[in-house]
Amino acid sequence: MLNVIQLLPDSIANQIAAGEVVQRPASVVKELLENSVDAHAKSIQLIVREAGRNLIQIVDDGVGMSETDARMSFERHATSKIRSSDDLFRIRTMGFRGEALASIAAVAQIEMRTRRATDELGTLIRIEGSDLKTQEAVSCLPGTNILVKNLFFNVPARRNFLKSNSVEMRHIIDEFQRIALAHPEVAFSLFHNDQEIYNLPVGKLSRRIIDMFGKSYREQLAYCEEQTPYVTVKGYIGKPESAKKTRNEQFFFVNNRFIRHNYLHHAVIGAYEGTLPDNSHPFYVLFVEIDPSHIDINIHPTKTEIKFDDERSVYAIMMAAVRKAVGVYNLAPSLDFESDVNFLSGGRRISQQETGSPNIESRSGDVAGPKPVMPSWATGEPKTDRPAPERSSAVRPASLDRAAGGSFDVPRKPSANNWQALFEGLSTNDESSGSQQSLQGDQTGDWLGPAKAPVAIPDEPTELVTIGSRANQIPAGQAISVEIEEETIVQVQNRYLVAPVKSGLMVIDQRGAYERILYDQFHAALTKHNGASQQLLFPKTVTLAPVDFQLALELRDELTSLGFQFDELGANTFVIRGVPAQTSDEREEELFANLLAQLREDTARDRHGRLKLDRSEALARSLARRSAARHVARLNVTERKALVDQLVASSNPSYTPGGDPITTVLTLDKIAGLFKS
Structure with a gap:
């Protein structure tokens, strides 16, 4: 043979x-x-x-x-x-x-x-x-x-x-x-x-990041460095408020080689604990310098995966480095004993000329987002490249009443026993309003921002519902078919709707309901190519990352079907002339850019090379998820009934497009069980 x-x-x-x-x-x-x-x-x-x-x-x-x-x-x-x-x-x-x-x-x-x-x-x-x-x-x-x-x-x-x-x-x-x-x-x-x-061009790492991702990154970068005999970690991290919903701009380099490492990513996220919004991912570009004898880079054909001989030590050093940067650059919220937590942030500054009192420093007067200040007794003076904030020369009294000046620069009273005294002096700063109007934040000015004054009385009684914590333990896979027998629908904390049904009470996740309804509308628009478009009075210009710019060109037909109308305007730039009618209340530039970033995440391939979502499916999901966020608000009786009717008529009233439950039913037996000892 x-x-x-x-x-x-x-x-x-x-x-x-x-x-x-x-x-x-x-x-x-x-x-x-x-x-x-x-x-x-x-x-x-x-x-x-x-x-x-x-x-x-x-x-x-x-x-x-x-x-x-x-x-x-x-x-x-x-x-x-x-x-x-x-x-x-x-x-x-x-x-x-x-x-x-x-x-x-x-x-x-x-x-x-x-x-x-x-x-x-x-x-x-x-x-x-x-x-x-x-x-x-x-x-x-x-x-x-x-x-x-x-x-x-x-x-x-x-x-x-x-x-x-x-x-x-x-x-x-x-x-x-x-x-x-x-x-x-x-x-x-x-x-x-x-x-x-x-x-x-040639430059420092910070310059390279800004040149590559845009000038908006200049204000969100914080330097990170930690040196040990075993490993050195350095680079830049992003501030928590600039975190995005997608995990696209996160880079690890080991000896200047790009790698993917979920274990080290977990260390970075752990260092941000308590500072990131839900489902948000921070920006970071981090370099690990280590002796090559401690790693093995020959375990993957593309060399994007490596092995450390002591992963726990690298994990701990990485977390310590990022946590130190978060603290030094005041990225984490901290206790400030010079401010009164009873005051709302976003207050209007009152100058020394208006009040006749010494100028008291205000840290929470920036409506766009104040930078919390770490107490000096806890951290000492951090070593940063930025100059330290100027302290007021006025000596603060030791009493907690006058310590409230950390939030509002208003004249202080010796005692806070009379709560009305806290608002004295505000009316003198508005020449067109009287003392009675100065107590109503919705009528006089912006010193309380979008929040309502504590003394405001609602026009109609607030419906309160208290439900025990064990009430929502219905199996997620169980589909319940119910029929609402009355039009009385109660809204709880602008988040949930409670409607009586024959078997008990139906609890509806308000945001999830809107996400399902909007998804069906967007998916139908993509299928029939008849999405309604709201024309902009003033077209908006948006500059995208090159990756997102290419994605927008690829999805031009689908985006047009949804209601977007845009044209190319130079390199990586679009001019937006119309947006979907359901999203007309949002900032058009942010809507367009964030939608593309989310799409890039949803249409990426998993580790096995499979597409996570079809393009049309991902587009409808992403836009519905983003648009549903703005519907978490107070609804009147007519709006509540309309929401329930649209949900019942949707393609799947029980689950969101992502598979999360929208409705659950509290049967009479389960409600009765909550009151048994």
């Missing part, structure tokens, strides 16, 4: 290796950019056509290669980084396996020009499908210029699996951002179809 085992030809072996290394155009971009960084380039230019299908070109001013090295670089497992097995534990470069160029050359047409600064002539090499076509001496600039044309030209099945240009371009931008963030000392530029997307 003949032997059946034989060695694969190099061309087939390279194509098999390319299946792991070269998954899409973004994989080629990653490998070639890392090679340029390893070549000590100070300026790197990336040129892309048709999202990398037709052309990916990298031009750098690195050290270049000799004629022999240029030819050897396309051989499998040919590398300048490894000489012995011990070198695997001392790796600080990006590439080291010697598979990238060989794998790319197996599935594309490559043309490379390279020259060392000490050489008079450079080398030109052309390869197609692992076959060497040309190698000759040419005149070229120092560095390396490599062109990858017609990716997967000889593997049509792989080419058919590529997504649309906008999707592939988003992946390219993601890889570009990661490498550019890791190396702010290198100038980067990105062009797509002759249009400049990024032009990042």
Whole structure:
């Protein structure tokens, strides 16, 4: 019997290796950019056509290669980084396996020009499908210029699996951002179809972040650093109030290599404990410097996953570093014993000229969001780059009554036994209102902001319902069919509706009900392409991240079906002329930008490569979830009845599009059980 085992030809072996290394155009971009960084380039230019299908070109001013090295670089497992097995534990470069160029050359047409600064002539090499076509001496600039044309030209099945240009371009931008963030000392530029997307000059990390993500990040960055003999953590974190609903702008780098690490992400989120809104994710760009002997980066083909020999120590140091930054930069709410918690924030400042009293410092007068101040006895003077706030020269009395000046600059009374004395002096600052009107925040001014004065009397009696904590223990998968027998529907805390039914009481999550109703409307608009649009009197301009800009172009038809009307206005900029009629009360720029960010999260692929949600499904869900948030408000009797009627008529009254329950029924037996000891 003949032997059946034989060695694969190099061309087939390279194509098999390319299946792991070269998954899409973004994989080629990653490998070639890392090679340029390893070549000590100070300026790197990336040129892309048709999202990398037709052309990916990298031009750098690195050290270049000799004629022999240029030819050897396309051989499998040919590398300048490894000489012995011990070198695997001392790796600080990006590439080291010697598979990238060989794998790319197996599935594309490559043309490379390279020259060392000490050489008079450079080398030109052309390869197609692992076959060497040309190698000759040419005149070229120092560095390396490599062109990858017609990716997967000889593997049509792989080419058919590529997504649309906008999707592939988003992946390219993601890889570009990661490498550019890791190396702010290198100038980067990105062009797509002759249009400049990024032009990042050399600068500090903070400058690179602002140039890449926008000027709005200038005010939200806080420096983070912690040095230990084992590991060093440094970088920038975002303030809690700037946290987003999507987890798109979070970057870990270990020895300047981008990684994904859920364990370290948990450490960062733990350091923010108590400061983040629900379901919000902070921005961070954090670098971990550690001896290469303590990590293993050779456990994943794309080298985005690594292993630490002592993950617990890295976890603890990471959490301590972020928690320290949160405290030093006053990002966490803290106790201020110089303020009176009985006063609402957002108060109107009253000047010394108006009151005739010494000027008392007010920290909560900024309606946009005050910055809490850590007490000096607890933290000492933090070392920050920002100047310390100027303290008032006025000496504060020790009494708690006058300590209320931390919230409002109003004349103080010696005693607070008479609560009306707390409001004295406010009427003198409004020349057009009397003392009686000064007590009514809804009529006189903005010193109480949107809140109502404590003494305001409601126009109609408030309906109060008290329900025990064990009342909502109905299995989530149980669908209950009920029929409302009366029109009396009670609203509880602007969050829930309680309606009597034959079997007891139905409790409805108000926000979930609106989310279900709006989802059905948006989904119908996407299906029938007849979404109602509210035209804007003054068009709004919104500038997006390049990734979101590409996503908006890809989803233009779906967004138009929902009611959005927008046109391109320069690089990464749209002018919005109309929005869906159901969202006309929101800020159009924020609605559009946040919707795209949420879509990018919902339409991403999971760790197994599967799409999380269909595009139309994700679009309807995202817009419904965002629009439902503004409906948590007081409803009159007619609005309550209309909400229940629309919910009952919806496609699934029991669950939100995300699967959360909307309704639950408290049977008479369960209610009776609440009163039994």
